[in-house]
Amino acid sequence: MNNFIEKIKFLEKSLADKHGAFYLFCIVEIEDNQGQWDIVVSADWLPASESKAAEIVIDHVYDFFDKNDLEQLGRVIVLRSDESFISRVSEIGDSQLFDIEINGLSIKRLYVISSQLQTCKNKNGQNVLNLIKKLSFEDLYCPPA
Numbered sequence: 797m798n799n800f801i802e803k804i805k806f807l808e809k810s811l812a813d814k815h816g817a818f819y820l821f822c823i824v825e826i827e828d829n830q831g832q833w834d835i836v837v838s839a840d841w842l843p844a845s846e847s848k849a850a851e852i853v854i855d856h857v858y859d860f861f862d863k864n865d866l867e868q869l870g871r872v873i874v875l876r877s878d879e880s881f882i883s884r885v886s887e888i889g890d891s892q893l894f895d896i897e898i899n900g901l902s903i904k905r906l907y908v909i910s911s912q913l914q915t916c917k918n919k920n921g922q923n924v925l926n927l928i929k930k931l932s933f934e935d936l937y938c939p940p941a
Contacts, residue, residue, distance in 0.1 A: 800868060801907060803860045804835070808909045811856055816841040819877045820885060821909045827902035832870035838877050849874040886911055 801823075808821045819838040826834065835853060842849035850872040857869065875882055884898045885908060893906040 800833075800865060803865060804907070805909055807835075807853075807856055807860050810859070811853065812910070815839070815852070817912060818910050819912050820875070820882045821911075822885065823907050823909070824873075824903055825905040826870075827904050829870060830904055831868065833868055834870045834873050836873045836875060836881070838875040838879065838882055840877060842874060846874045 804823055808818065812818060812821075816839060819840070820836065821838075822836045823833045824836055825832065835857075837849070837853055842852065853872045853874075857866070861869070881899055881901075885893075885906070888896075891908045893903065893908075896903050896906070
């Protein structure tokens with residue numbers, strides 16, 4: 797599993813280096829589909845068309861994953877930056893979540909690979925997530941690193 801997660805991290809880094817940062821990049825194992833990981837992405841540089849956006853990610857997947865790894869992947873889910881799923885995952889603030897429900901979706905495991913909100917710090921170096929639980933994702937501006 798650790799090798800799989802490392803490959804996912806390399807995939808995210810490769811895409812971010814080539815195109816720009818993600819609002820959210822995570823993998824999710826849905827309760828009803830155990831053993832299959834969905835890649836969830838959100839970035840302002842992704843095309844508005846979900847199929848074209850997913851295609852960009854899928855094209856890079858083949859650079860990092862062998863046949864055994866590909867069998868563990870389900871689908872690529874593309875979300876807009878204002879989707880409540882993103883703000884909910886960011887609110888929770890952990891990089892690994894187990895047996896949770898978000899927006900009515902039962903999730904067995906979720907691993908956050910990158911999240912713009914998680915990396916935002918105030919001038920004192922404190923993680924913004926710990927300070928702004930009541931604000932929504934849209935209320936924040938986090939300049940790219």
